[in-house]
Amino acid sequence: MQYVANTTQDKKDMLKAIGVGSFEDLLVDVPKELRAKGIDLPQGISEMELLALLKQQGQKNFHSDRFACFLGAGVYDHYIPPLVNHLATRGEFITAYTPYQGEASQGTLQTIYEYQSMICLLTGMEASNASMYDGASAVAEAVVLALRAKPGRTQVIVSDLLHPEYLETVKTYIGNLNSEIVVIPSKNGQLDSKALEAALGDKSACVILQNPNFFGFVEHAQSISDITHAAGALLIACVNPMTLGVLASPGEYGADIAVGEGQPLGNAMAYGGPHFGFFAVSKDLMRRLPGRIAGLTKDKDGRRAFVLTLQAREQHIRREKATSNICTNHALCALKALIFLSALGPHGFKRYAELNLERGHEAAKALGQIDGVEVLHSEYETPFFNEFVIRVEKDSKALEAAFTQNKIIGPLHLKRFNANWQNHYLVAVTEQRSSEEIQRLAKAIQEA
Amino acid sequence: MMPLIFERKSKNSGDLLPSASKTNVATDLLPQNMLRKTDTGLPEVCELDVVRHFTELSQKNFCVDTNFYPLGSCTMKYNPKVNDQITSWPFYARIHPYQREDHIQGMLEIIQETEAMLGEITGMDAFSLQPAAGAQGEFAGLLMCRAYHTEQGSKRNNILIPDSAHGTNPASAQLCGYDVVQIKTDAAGQVDIEDLKNKADQNTACLMLTNPNTLGIFEKSISDITRIMHGVGSLVYYDGANMNALMGIAKPGDMGFDIVHVNLHKTFAVPHGSGGPGSGPVGVCAKLEKYLPYPRLKKTDDGLIWDYDRPHSIGRLRSFYGNPGAFLRSYCYIKALGGEGLQEVSESAVLNANYLKAKLAKHYSMPHAAYCMHEFVCSAKKQKVHGVKALDIAKRLLDFGIHAPTIYFPLIVEEAMMIEPTETESKQTLDHFIQVMIDIAEESQVNPENLLNAPTQTPITRIDEVTAARKPNIRWNPNGSDDADVQANLHIKTTTTCCT
Numbered sequence: 044m045q046y047v048a049n050t051t052q053d054k055k056d057m058l059k060a061i062g063v064g065s066f067e068d069l070l071v072d073v074p075k076e077l078r079a080k081g082i083d084l085p086q087g088i089s090e091m092e093l094l095a096l097l098k099q100q101g102q103k104n105f106h107s108d109r110f111a112c113f114l115g116a117g118v119y120d121h122y123i124p125p126l127v128n129h130l131a132t133r134g135e136f137i138t139a140y141t142p143y144q145g146e147a148s149q150g151t152l153q154t155i156y157e158y159q160s161m162i163c164l165l166t167g168m169e170a171s172n173a174s175m176y177d178g179a180s181a182v183a184e185a186v187v188l189a190l191r192a193k194p195g196r197t198q199v200i201v202s203d204l205l206h207p208e209y210l211e212t213v214k215t216y217i218g219n220l221n222s223e224i225v226v227i228p229s230k231n232g233q234l235d236s237k238a239l240e241a242a243l244g245d246k247s248a249c250v251i252l253q254n255p256n257f258f259g260f261v262e263h264a265q266s267i268s269d270i271t272h273a274a275g276a277l278l279i280a281c282v283n284p285m286t287l288g289v290l291a292s293p294g295e296y297g298a299d300i301a302v303g304e305g306q307p308l309g310n311a312m313a314y315g316g317p318h319f320g321f322f323a324v325s326k327d328l329m330r331r332l333p334g335r336i337a338g339l340t341k342d343k344d345g346r347r348a349f350v351l352t353l354q355a356r357e358q359h360i361r362r363e364k365a366t367s368n369i370c371t372n373h374a375l376c377a378l379k380a381l382i383f384l385s386a387l388g389p390h391g392f393k394r395y396a397e398l399n400l401e402r403g404h405e406a407a408k409a410l411g412q413i414d415g416v417e418v419l420h421s422e423y424e425t426p427f428f429n430e431f432v433i434r435v436e437k438d439s440k441a442l443e444a445a446f447t448q449n450k451i452i453g454p455l456h457l458k459r460f461n462a463n464w465q466n467h468y469l470v471a472v473t474e475q476r477s478s479e480e481i482q483r484l485a486k487a488i489q490e491a
Numbered sequence: 492m493m494p495l496i497f498e499r500k501s502k503n504s505g506d507l508l509p510s511a512s513k514t515n516v517a518t519d520l521l522p523q524n525m526l527r528k529t530d531t532g533l534p535e536v537c538e539l540d541v542v543r544h545f546t547e548l549s550q551k552n553f554c555v556d557t558n559f560y561p562l563g564s565c566t567m568k569y570n571p572k573v574n575d576q577i578t579s580w581p582f583y584a585r586i587h588p589y590q591r592e593d594h595i596q597g598m599l600e601i602i603q604e605t606e607a608m609l610g611e612i613t614g615m616d617a618f619s620l621q622p623a624a625g626a627q628g629e630f631a632g633l634l635m636c637r638a639y640h641t642e643q644g645s646k647r648n649n650i651l652i653p654d655s656a657h658g659t660n661p662a663s664a665q666l667c668g669y670d671v672v673q674i675k676t677d678a679a680g681q682v683d684i685e686d687l688k689n690k691a692d693q694n695t696a697c698l699m700l701t702n703p704n705t706l707g708i709f710e711k712s713i714s715d716i717t718r719i720m721h722g723v724g725s726l727v728y729y730d731g732a733n734m735n736a737l738m739g740i741a742k743p744g745d746m747g748f749d750i751v752h753v754n755l756h757k758t759f760a761v762p763h764g765s766g767g768p769g770s771g772p773v774g775v776c777a778k779l780e781k782y783l784p785y786p787r788l789k790k791t792d793d794g795l796i797w798d799y800d801r802p803h804s805i806g807r808l809r810s811f812y813g814n815p816g817a818f819l820r821s822y823c824y825i826k827a828l829g830g831e832g833l834q835e836v837s838e839s840a841v842l843n844a845n846y847l848k849a850k851l852a853k854h855y856s857m858p859h860a861a862y863c864m865h866e867f868v869c870s871a872k873k874q875k876v877h878g879v880k881a882l883d884i885a886k887r888l889l890d891f892g893i894h895a896p897t898i899y900f901p902l903i904v905e906e907a908m909m910i911e912p913t914e915t916e917s918k919q920t921l922d923h924f925i926q927v928m929i930d931i932a933e934e935s936q937v938n939p940e941n942l943l944n945a946p947t948q949t950p951i952t953r954i955d956e957v958t959a960a961r962k963p964n965i966r967w968n969p970n971g972s973d974d975a976d977v978q979a980n981l982h983i984k985t986t987t988t989c990c991t
Contacts, residue, residue: 044571044827044828045828045835046568046569046914047839047914047915048915048916048917048920049839049842049843049914049917050918053917054839054842057842057843057845057846057918058842060846060849060850061845061846061862062849063862066841068862069842069845069862070740070841071862072708072709073709073711073740073741074711074714076714077714077741077745078740078741079739079740079745081830082611082612082738082830082831082833083611083830084608084612084825084830085830086829086830086831086832087826087828087832088827088829093573093823093827096826097577097582098582100582100600101583101597102597103596103597103600104583104594104595104596104597104598105586105590105594106581106582106585107581107586107587108581108585112587114587114589114590117810118587118588118589118811120585122508126538126541126542130542130545130546130549131545132575133546133549134554134556135549135550135552135554135557136549136552136554136764137762137764137765138554138570138762139552139553139554139555139763139764140553140554140560140562140565140567140763140766140894141763141765141766144553144885144886144889144894145956146886146889146946146949146951146952147552147553147889147895147946147949148552148765149552149949149950149951150550150551150552151765151766153493153495153551154545154548154765155766156495156965156966156967157497157967159966160495160966160967161533164531164532164969167529169966170965171966173766176623176624176627176809177623177810177811179809180623180627180809187666206810208807208811209810211806212806212808212809212810214806215805215807216666218634219634219637219667219668261521261525265524287527287531288527289516289517289521289527290521290525290526290527291524291526291527292527292529295527304810311579311584312584312585312587313583313584313586313816314583314587314588314595314598314811314815315588315811315812315814316768316812316813316815316817317767317768317770317814317816317817329963329965336965337965338959338960338963338965339959339964339965340955340956340959340964341954341955342951342953342955343952343953343954343955344952346951347492348951348954348955350954350959352959352960352963352965353960353965354960357658358626358658358659358661358662359658359659361658362658362661362662362671363661363662363664363665363671365658365662365665368626368629368662368663368665368666370625370657370658371624371625371626371754371756371766371768371769371771372624372767372768373623373764373768374764374766374768375762375764375765375766375767375768376768382545385536385541385544385545386538386541387507387508388503388504388505388533388535388536389503389505389530389531389532389534390503390505390506391503391505391506391507392531392533393505393531394505394506394509394510394511396517397510397516397517398508398510398511400511400516400520400521401513401516404520426520426521426522443591452590452594455589459799474508
């Protein structure tokens with residue numbers, strides 16, 4: 044398959060117009076000793092063969108069209124209305140460039156402005172950027188922002204129930220900045236506010252609060268916010284946007300920065316990406332935002348117009364003094380979120396959260412009734428949303444086999460993250476999980 | 492004037508999803524003080540209007556599917572539709588990143604093969620597909636550089652970066668805790684070797700370069716440069732933004748680069764998506780392999796698995812493994828074209844750029860007579876005497892349905908316009924572009940007003956960017972718009988479309 048558009052005659056004509064005898068004459072400046080002997084890869088194939096090859100490869104993958112998925116931890120098997128991809132994959136969106144030439148990009152720019160507005164509505168914050176790569180790097184860049192906004196304060200406080208991969212990403216990003224991370228133990232599945240109070244001091248730059256946290260529990264966000272601010276630190280709230288139809292927004296409990304993984308808003312699981320990280324702040328932090336921002340203005344004839352603005356924060360202007368090194372972002376994924384939210388509407392968005400909440404609790408009840416299955420912290424009635432942890436003292440291989448047999452993609456075995464979690468499984472239940480599928484999951488666990 | 496989605500109002504019952512079985516789900520299952528007190532304020536819009544809204548917005552955009560985009564260093568080539576379709580299949584779209592490895596061997600084999608293919612194309616020994624974009628690739632590269640020097644027991648603080656480099660280079664260096672030392676480029680856009688020799692020392696951790704350089708010219712002394720850097724114990728990093736010039740022609744690995752990133756959304760046909768997502772895989776020579784981000788794929792008797800036991804790794808840059816939705820497209824692209832096809836891509840890209848340069852040489856000032864690679868820089872110097880600048884030419888091109896080239900970069904050329912046609916543009920398209928550029932050059936002499944007022948054929952004219960930055964309005968305000976004419980003009984649609 045080849046997409047090169049020059050015919051043999053075209054090439055001849057072009058070489059003649061340039062005034063050279065052969066193509067090789069154009070490479071006169073490339074030293075002979077550096078010339079490659081071509082690329083040692085097999086010959087190309089036709090489009091038809093390509094489709095057959097990718098189908099053959101794809102058939103080795105077990106996917107959620109055929110299996111009921113109970114995996115979560117930041118990425119979920121949510122319903123995506125066909126409308127989302129129908130609109131977002133239009134060539135005018137998917138093959139457009141970054142909107143640096145505003146007159147040729149009003150479609151893109153208006154959608155960015157609308158996306159920014161949607162994120163502010165959901166999170167209750169005052170300013171948002173045009174997207175980051177994912178939730179993990181958004182949290183990391185929020186920490187970088189906090190450290191720079193609070194000079195002299197180097198301590199980053201985090202609960203032990205922050206997603207382990209997010210914590211690892213934060214460590215990578217701040218590893219060469221003057222900083223230290225303090226991990227606060229959780230108590231009965233929630234951040235221990237007494238421990239937090241003890242850890243906070245005048246060296247504390249920020250507290251990272253994931254809500255719901257990695258185990259799915261909902262945190263006492265207001266009191267954590269109060270404690271954090273009393274110590275002069277910034278609160279970074281890392282939230283699941285799906286829950287915001289029901290849960291208090293970061294703006295309501297006074298977060299300074301609201302970030303999170305946007306995948307639950309209209310983006311396919313796609314083996315982990317691309318999704319997007321949303322990043323929203325209070326008004327006074329607006330000029331510290333990383334990444335692109337679209338603003339509303341007018342053109343010279345007074346028409347409403349949109350443009351990339353506050354560009355002096357960005358790498359192409361500020362270079363080493365930029366708020367971030369980010370250039371290419373996840374614009375198309377953010378567009379999908381915008382369309383998703385527009386299609387759902389306020390009633391649909393509320394339903395979305397309510398359904399997830401309901402299914403999650405239905406599953407916890409069903410699994411809690413099985414002999415040998417403990418729903419973590421259920422005795423404390425710690426509030427949770429649509430994810431929860433079960434302890435099952437059964438052989439994990441036997442469980443895996445039972446899941447597959449029952450056409451289930453089983454919950455996440457947590458031992459990969461922490462040696463203390465040998466028999467812990469994180470169960471995620473979305474609006475797409477029917478009662479029948481939940482019963483199948485229970486049956487599989489019982490059978491194993 | 493096109494309304495905002497928030498300015499549209501019609502019925503949306505919200506029944507894309509079924510309702511919960513009870514009305515008080517939230518209050519039944521969660522404590523009151525954890526619940527949202529204020530409504531989200533999301534707009535309620537009927538589905539037809541949602542469709543019209545985004546369809547109309549899309550029609551205001553230039554895009555590769557409708558317009559020629561000769562943007563230097565962006566490689567705006569055709570994005571094959573077959574790749575979009577494959578990526579949407581449930582085999583690839585509906586798999587979760589934490590699924591057990593034996594259930595997603597199809598995906599894992601593709602990742603492993605893509606790493607190997609990128610290694611062959613660039614001449615590097617190992618690749619990681621984890622970085623989400625070129626900037627993350629750079630960040631990873633510099634972190635590996637730091638890890639390497641630390642293990643060598645060598646404390647080095649400086650990164651050398653040419654004054655003509657892309658802004659992400661110094662921004663990434665800063666994030667790694669490095670100081671940036673600028674290297675001069677000479678009149679030919681090549682690295683000033685004397686300046687390099689003066690600044691490269693035991694405190695230098697790495698030199699970051701692109702080749703061809705930002706003038707589209709092959710850095711002839713590249714082997715000398717990498718030799719000088721290695722001589723002082725420094726590493727050398729290749730910014731792969733211009734890789735479309737080199738495939739099958741020359742390999743960064745052979746030039747002495749230790750670390751390389753490629754941009755899948757440039758060279759490897761992943762669509763730009765209005766600004767992203769992309770993917771910026773990073774490749775290294777063998778001695779740096781242990782520093783690559785974790786996890787890495789490992790072959791076992793039971794197939795491929797993710798190996799987290801990587802004690803020397805720089806860590807992870809983001810969640811999961813990268814952007815499979817992006818690199819899957821590049822896998823398809825590379826398989827479809829094959830080794831010879833990729834070489835033909837670069838050869839055609841170089842031919843197309845030289846053709847444009849030759850045909851425009853009489854009309855636009857060319858700072859360098861030498862043959863270019865896949866892109867070239869010309870100057871609007873000649874037009875400036877009539878009061879017409881590169882910006883005006885860029886805006887006037889929009890009136891002809893052609894996206895502007897990259898302008899004012901690199902800074903070493905006055906009124907720079909960087910033009911990169913790519914290999915997927917036909918000679919017909921190129922000849923049309925040439926004619927338009929010639930007409931614009933003529934217009935700049937006889938009717939410069941046309942250029943200064945351009946564009947006039949797009950949905951809006953030149954934008955007041957100053958006010959946008961001085962009084963930022965970056966979100967819709969639910970408490971009512973400041974704009975008096977918003978309500979009045981909501982149902983007036985603009986009639987101009989932006990392409991001929």
